[in-house]
Amino acid sequence: MNINEEIARLRDLLPASWRMTTSIKSKPEQTEPISSLQILPWAKGAQIGINFRLWRQLPEAERDLLLLHEVSWRQQTKWLQLGAYQGIAATAFVGGIVEAIQGDVTGMAIAILLGTIGINQILRGNKSSQVQVQADNEAIEVAQKRGYREVEAAKALLEAIPDAARLMGRNTPEFTELIRCQNLRAIAGLSKNTIPDAVINDI
Template identity: 40%
Template sequence: MVNPNVEIARLKELMPASARMKIKIILNDRQIPVIKAKFPRPWQPSHPVTLNMDLWQHLSVAERDLLFLRTISWVMLANLLKPNGYQLLAGAGVAGGVLELMKGDAVGLLAAGGVTALAGWQLWRGVNGPQTEIVADDRAVQVAQRRGYSQADAANALIRAIEAVPALEGRRVPTQTELMRCQNLRTQTRLTEFSSVPTGSPPR
């Protein structure tokens, strides 16, 4: 049985220093996901990460470490404060909508609203896309290495966690993105093992 207070304190210590002031760990045993982080909003002073402790405790310590670090890495990657094309487009749509509202132009208001919705959807898709998920996995493994894990041990622990989550959440099969993430982590592990094999015989 995992003590919730002890576990939260341990996870706070596990986090990178840059995330400790921004991440708030919350327990929610009613949620279906083992661990969940909402889409970050730049105006929020902190970003909640919720844990279902009843499910969480079924994972090993290493699996919990890597799954938590991976979630934190995803939140930190979703840096909406950094301007990009879709954000600028969304901002232009909002500004246009306000202007059209003041002018009383219903058609212009609908057009500006459509631009804002499209830009927001593209931004959300970018943050929640497979590539961002894979990058978050890679960063979690990197952070774990600074916490004493080897690259292979960290990657394998994250693979086991990803594979265990569907059953804990009542899903029969993993998602396509989860399969892609595991494949990427296994490829990294094989490359690491290959690079550690001596390529020549020692001199006699």
């Protein structure tokens, strides 16, 4: 596999709005086939790292869907997206500055506590089953615009999740992966049991 050619191919797979802000780089030192960094307020977009020694062991369809999921997931978890906990973190940050200027130690402590709570909730939400399932669904939608059929894309991602885990030396699926796989089985027509939105939202 030619790394530069694969990166170019993967970039072409992305929608134009993602392509302009997504960076894909070779990361031979990482233990995952694909990884990414949180999109922080000062970052332009998703930064994707790929270990091509592991990456080349996956079929092309699995590679495509893993990339689309990773970028979609990061796009959905931007720190600047409006939300209750983003508001708490921002308010606490501003409040902390004001309290520091005024020399109010108690106020500073409360602001730090609120900020920590807000940030922790943001990070937890970013890894939730709901966000991951939404990223899977969006990845499949984008894949269909690139010539994949819905069932084909769902099956590819369904197979990619455990395959990527095995390449990392992990044979036991994580709970969120089980939820994702069940959702993908339903989309692929391999299971009639869907996961209700209410259940996903609570996880």
